[in-house]
Amino acid sequence: MSSVSPMAPKVAIIGAGSSGLAAAQVFSRHGMEPVVLEQESQSGGVWCYQTKQQANTKKTKPMYRGLRTNLPKEIMQFREFPWKMPLDRSFVTHQQVQEYLLEYQTQFGLDKFIRYGCQVSQLQVLKDSKSALSPTTSSEEDWPQIRLAWKHNNNNEEESEIFDAVCICNGHYSKPAFPPLQGLHEYYQGRILHSVEYDNPADFVGQRVLCIGGRASGSDLAREIGAHAQHVYLSDSTCTLSDGTPETLDNITWVPLTVGIQEDGTAQFQNCNTLFPTVDCIIFCTGYDYDFPFLNNNNDNNDDEPVQCVPGERRVMPLYEQLWHARYPTVSFLGIPHSVVPFPEVEFQAEAVHAQYTVHNNQLPPLEERLQAAERDAVSGGAKGPQNGRIQDTHYLGAQQWDYCRQMAKLAGVYDQSVEDYIATNQMIYDHSTNNRKGAFPAGPDDYREVRYTRKESGAGFTFDAKDTVGTA
Known part of the structure; x- marks a missing residue:
């Protein structure tokens, strides 16, 4: 093993979206100067809205002009930086979220750490080079340094640097997922889109549109498009037909899972033999695959445990606690769990990562235990369990996200009553908002x-007001 440099540990962060900014703030607060590599010319990640023209006619980010968050800002914030904007509503626009992130960046002086226009092309584990962040206990395990290579967008010059740790914060809303649909390419003659390409509902005036996927994006797109289209069909796997008749509100029809396109070009829905519509456009609102293009050529260096990220599986492995590479903890992946409130979660994750690299770096279990835990997590079906879950649910947390935040806070050594009140209040507001949506027509x-x-200013709890309702919890 090579000797450790007496200089301060060097940490890189890939991406300057919400996760990358949170990680930069945590490391800088503890006296470190992280290097943040951002491929765009500005920070904010997916919250940087771009029109089709700005994106060279093909959008690659899921923000669209009319988007408002489906989470209230009171829980969609960092713990140490509450919203300061004078807003009279809780559900804000994408532009307001971007402004919040820029305020966060300015407040904590994070811009000096960010190198813009740097597209990471390779991450290489240097197994024979010991990281300065290796455990300081009697363990014989040494953690490796990491080499990153990147290209500068302005001149295409290549650069590389060796780091003691790398936090991967490139998000997972850039590679559209298209589930297989029988007969789609053989029999369908209309337009096929993914929700990442959507921007303006007026583009669908007079058309018949099928939105596949009934979660937040599918419901919102169907609602917006319905104001302009001739008719919209919202296909949702949770839709069941008790009497075989689909439910319709105005010009939007809620239908079950789309199972295929028939030879005559009509859509076929599961357990529905009364409706076979012909549509002008199909929009897949079916989420995204995890994508780490800078890891694609990492398997050429005889890696003992390469990162596996199979398209369609929506699973990253081997991860310990959905965060650290199980074999090489100097590589961490922030923001992998889904169906969560993201900003608080990644903030706790960043705290945990920093803590394990410094004062608490003897808390991660031994290598074999981490690998076994990663293997169990990768086949467990996530929070839904091995019976009800799928491989694609490996990183699903849902109602378990609050205990996960508590666990991260404990690993970080920051868990106390104020943190418990913060997490408990997040859960209360989240549950209240979720219950307000239950039972309603999805679009x-x-x-x-x-x-x-x-x-509430102290302790756990919140107040709320709606049209004719004022309450407290």
């Missing part, structure tokens, strides 16, 4: 976004 009026929340 109907989004009245839940008109509720305004206020966190």
Whole structure:
């Protein structure tokens, strides 16, 4: 093993979106100067809205002009930086979120760490080079340094540097997922899109549109497009037909899972033999695959445990606690879990990563235990469990996200009563907002976004007010 440099540990962060900014703030708060490599010319990640023209006619980010968050800002914030904007609503626009992130960046002086226009092309584990962040206990395990290579967008020059640790914060909303649909390419003659390409509902005037996927994006797109289109069909796997008749509100029909396109070009829905519509456009609102292009050529260096990220599986492995590379903990992946409130989660993750590299770096279990835990997690079906879950649910947390945040806070050594109150309040507001949506027609009026929340100044709890309701919890 090579000797450790007496200089301060060097940490790189890939991406300057919400996760990367949170990681930069945590490391800088503890006296370190991280290198943040951002491929765009500005920070903010997916919250940087771009029109089709700005994206050279093909959008690659899921933000669209009319988007409002489906989470209230009172829980969609960093713990140490509450929203300061004078807003009279809780569900904000993508532009307001971007402004919040820029305020966060300015408040903590993070811009000096960011190198813009740097597209990471390779991550290489240097197994024979010991990281300065290796455990300081009696363990014989040494953690490796990491070499990153990147290209500068302005001149295409290549550069590389060796780091003691790398936090991967490149997000997972850039590679559209298209589930297989029988007969789609053989029999369908219309337009096929993914929700990442959507921007303006007026593009669908007079058309018949099928939105496949009934979660937040599918419901919102169907609602917006319905104001302009001739008819919209929202296909949702949770839709069941008790009497075989689909439910329709105005010009939007809620239908079950789309199982295929028939020879005559009509859509076929699961357990529905009364409706076979012909549509002009199919929009897949089916989420995204994890994508780490800078790891694609990492398997050529005889890696003992390469990162596996199979398209369609939506699973990254081997990860310990959904965060650290199980074999090489000097590589961490922030923001992998989904169906969560992302900003608080990545903030706790960043705290945990820093803590394990410094004062608490003897808390991660031995190598074999980490590998075994990663293998269990990769086949467990996530929070849904091995019976009800799928490989694609490996990183699903849902209701378990709050305990996960507590676990990260404990690993970080920051868990106390104030943190518990913060997490508990997040859960209360999240559950209240979720319950407001339950039972409603999925593409109907989004009245839940008109509720305004206020966190209590001390302890756990919140107040809210809606149209004719004022409450406290």
